């Protein structure tokens with residue numbers, strides 16, 4: 013197609029083709045024509061330019077309107093707390109109060125702790141998880157009411173996702189399924205059952221010390237967290253699945269990969285914050301299929317190896333196989349009218365619990381022990397008291413770490429408690445309201461479906477409960493000092509019916525490992541250890557950025 017400019021040059025050419033005498037006039041005529049054409053062409057160009065400009069403005073206006081609508085949409089709830097006279101941090105469009113954690117700049121526990129600190133005079137703080145209003149509870153009596161006394165209003169954790177695959181696990185499940193699971197799995201974690209597993213942990217501890225001896229003969233400076241993970245992965249694998257320690261050494265790289273997937277949050281969590289319940293509604297998984305495949309095949313293998321029946325190992329798998337023989341498990345019967353909920357104990361349900369015991373069982377303990385060794389390296393006087401206690405107990409029990417021996421490591425228990433005060437690994441605690449609920453001593457109502465948070469980290473470092481809160485001082489947990497405290501002033505394992513089911517296991521596992529380590533080694537700080545710890549932002553739970561300590565053989 014010819015453009016106007018192109019047509020114009022044809023007219024010019026027509027003029028130019030006329031001969032001799034006409035040429036001068038023709039030239040003038042052509043020039044005029046050209047000028048007049050140029051005039052036409054100008055006005056034609058102006059029109060199309062005008063159209064283009066109008067279109068550009070229209071697009072701009074549309075984009076601005078879309079941005080405005082989007083802005084209105086992602087900030088639509090941001091006056092929610094102001095209208096109810098509840099103080100809180102100024103929300104950021106789209107991210108609400110969680111910009112730093114959503115952009116993976118800070119760990120979520122640290123973000124909640126900072127918000128806790130910003131409002132020292134408020135009992136509750138109004139926040140937004142992305143675009144959705146939620147409440148942070150600062151007051152201990154309110155926390156107690158929500159987590160313990162009025163638990164029935166808050167029995168969901170609000171993290172449920174698809175009920176397929178690993179979804180029906182104890183940590184993520186909503187109340188109806190959770191009640192049945194908790195009812196049947198609690199007896200697996202009693203002291204008597206755990207006592208039977210101490211021998212597995214002790215074996216793991218011995219292997220670990222041998223491994224450390226080999227390592228330290230080459231180099232004393234060691235990276236802390238992966239080292240301890242080796243022990244916790246080995247013990248949980250032995251206690252949960254009956255895997256033996258040599259098999260695990262070969263599988264460390266696979267388990268490391270699983271670790272990255274399980275504990276690195278994907279942005280699907282933020283989507284669920286913006287549209288609460290969307291994951292469950294659309295049956296979406298939060299873990300990739302390779303994780304469920306791994307646990308499915310592990311459970312199938314162990315069940316087959318044991319012919320579907322408990323053995324003499326007395327590990328978690330044996331206890332679950334005992335339950336499996338009943339085929340169905342029941343929830344608690346809470347009143348004569350209430351129908352007792354039952355759940356078929358399928359291999360999927362077993363795999364989901366195996367997964368949560370595994371995931372809960374190694375990483376939380378590994379992080380706790382890493383922080384503990386870090387603090388002991390920085391506080392040599394505390395370390396001396398720990399070593400002295402370990403030596404005394406070991407001597408009393410002829411070098412055998414029995415359940416009774418572990419129970420006598422009282423000072424070590426204080427060190428463990430003080431470590432989790434400073435570094436609560438699973439933080440914040442969270443619950444979802446089952447019904448509208450008026451917050452104790454306030455005129456604030458939490459609406460059905462809204463989330464409520466408690467920042468253990470904020471409370472644990474609050475000077476009104478712990479004077480000089482950043483100082484590491486295990487004497488805060490002497491029996492006299494601990495008994496004076498409010499039940500919600502210390503919550504590293506949560507509190508109430510939905511607290512950590514694995515608390516006793518974690519305590520035994522950590523004590524065994526540390527008693528073994530300090531029987532043979534001391535720890536001392538590297539330059540990094542003398543600095544304050546930095547937390548990994550891209551992790552669900554609280555973990556330190558890589559840290560090295562020196563592990564020095566003791567001269568016995």
Ligand code: HEM
Pocket residue numbers: 182183184194368369370372373374376377380432436437438439441442503504505506507508509510511512513514515517518
């Ligand atoms: C030092 C180690 C550990 C810490 C700090 C820890 C902390 C926690 C916390 C804070 C909760 C949430 C409690 C609440 O919402 O009130 C929790 C729940 C849970 N933990 Fe642990 N945990 C540890 C070790 C373990 C171990 C060893 C296991 C399993 C063998 C485990 C399995 C679970 C499970 C299944 C839940 C969900 C309980 C429920 O909803 O009924 N944890 N843990």
